[in-house]
Amino acid sequence: MITAVFTDGSTKETEAGTVESVLRSLGLNPYEILVTRWDELLTADEELSDGDTVQLVSIVHGG
Amino acid sequence: MGRCSICGRPAAFAAEDGPLCAKHFTEWFEKRVRETILKYRMAEPGMRLCVGFSGGKDSTVLLTVLAKLLPETELIAVTVDEGISGYRDDTIAEAKRTVQALGVEHRILSFPGFCGKTLDELLEKHPEGACSVCGTLRRRILNTAAREMDADRIATGHCLDDEAQSIVMNYLRGDITRVTGQFNSNSADFFIPRIKPLCRSTERSVVAYGLVNKLLRPLHECPYTKYALRRDVRTWLGEQEYEHPGTLLKIAEGQEELLSRIQEKKEPKMLLHPCEICGEPTGNRICAACEKLNKILNE
Numbered sequence: 302m303i304t305a306v307f308t309d310g311s312t313k314e315t316e317a318g319t320v321e322s323v324l325r326s327l328g329l330n331p332y333e334i335l336v337t338r339w340d341e342l343l344t345a346d347e348e349l350s351d352g353d354t355v356q357l358v359s360i361v362h363g364g
Numbered sequence: 365m366g367r368c369s370i371c372g373r374p375a376a377f378a379a380e381d382g383p384l385c386a387k388h389f390t391e392w393f394e395k396r397v398r399e400t401i402l403k404y405r406m407a408e409p410g411m412r413l414c415v416g417f418s419g420g421k422d423s424t425v426l427l428t429v430l431a432k433l434l435p436e437t438e439l440i441a442v443t444v445d446e447g448i449s450g451y452r453d454d455t456i457a458e459a460k461r462t463v464q465a466l467g468v469e470h471r472i473l474s475f476p477g478f479c480g481k482t483l484d485e486l487l488e489k490h491p492e493g494a495c496s497v498c499g500t501l502r503r504r505i506l507n508t509a510a511r512e513m514d515a516d517r518i519a520t521g522h523c524l525d526d527e528a529q530s531i532v533m534n535y536l537r538g539d540i541t542r543v544t545g546q547f548n549s550n551s552a553d554f555f556i557p558r559i560k561p562l563c564r565s566t567e568r569s570v571v572a573y574g575l576v577n578k579l580l581r582p583l584h585e586c587p588y589t590k591y592a593l594r595r596d597v598r599t600w601l602g603e604q605e606y607e608h609p610g611t612l613l614k615i616a617e618g619q620e621e622l623l624s625r626i627q628e629k630k631e632p633k634m635l636l637h638p639c640e641i642c643g644e645p646t647g648n649r650i651c652a653a654c655e656k657l658n659k660i661l662n663e
Binding site: 308330331332333335337341342343344345346347358360361 | 366374375376377378383386421567568570571572575576582598599602603605606
């Protein structure tokens with residue numbers, strides 16, 4: 302399982318897979334979410350492994 | 365793992381031309397903004413630009429990139445504090461941090477300074493009208509500030525997604541005046557010209573630039589966003605962009621082509637003149653800002 306951390310601090314766990322498949326499994330549009338791990342930005346085809354924790358950054362918050 | 369198509373390092377962003385590492389993505393993004401500025405002749409050395417600067421992600425990236433790309437242009441960042449409880453204080457704190465780091469002059473103006481009330485107070489009875497009231501008053505305050513500081517242009521952080529959303533919203537509202545543009549008015553006599561250097565950069569690339577360059581911190585969403593038609597359009601267009609990459613650019617470029625074809629045939633039709641209440645330019649007897657304020661304050 303991987304742990305996804307949202308901007309508000311809430312978390313969700315889901316099956317490991319690519320960044321794109323993880324976002325889809327969480328019901329999110331991969332275009333609207335950027336994913337970082339250890340402060341590094343990841344592309345959609347990056348494979349996430351069991352035990353990974355990733356930060357989800359929505360591109361659409363108000364400005 | 366994706367690799368940068370230029371240097372082979374781990375990729376941070378999938379650009380149209382291929383995956384790019386953080387360094388080459390940064391260069392690619394800045395090149396696109398530079399090309400946009402040149403294509404639309406947005407700025408020249410020696411100009412003074414008033415930069416609409418909320419402290420949010422888009423305007424933070426805009427100000428940072430302009431400071432880097434236009435060293436011979438004078439930048440003055442203007443933040444409009446609408447008075448939104450629990451939201452704007454955080455972004456203003458971010459705005460102060462950013463201008464200090466960049467060494468850019470910064471001015472903060474407020475809704476109470478303009479009309480005596482915060483946005484929260486103006487919207488007490490009708491919060492659903494938030495974006496219309498807020499946008500109208502922000503544009504007014506920004507234009508007045510730019511005129512007073514003798515700015516040549518007003519730069520805003522609108523990106524490609526904003527452009528495409530506005531085009532679709534104009535159709536959804538049946539607003540043919542906006543769909544067909546208002547080029548043949550005398551608006552240039554009254555308003556400081558506005559430029560949008562990020563208008564050909566996707567929101568995704570703007571935020572990615574902010575992340576890889578450590579410019580952004582988590583901020584709350586504006587509490588009034590839930591009332592906006594834009595939110596629904598944004599969600600739908602985001603799905604289209606994911607399923608059919610390039611959709612946003614096609615919408616924006618299609619609109620540009622439409623306007624250029626219309627402009628060739630259009631006769632001058634709308635003349636601006638001073639508002640009867642405040643003296644600011646309007647195509648009607650009363651300008652949009654006074655009309656909205658009168659309606660709210662007289663309820």
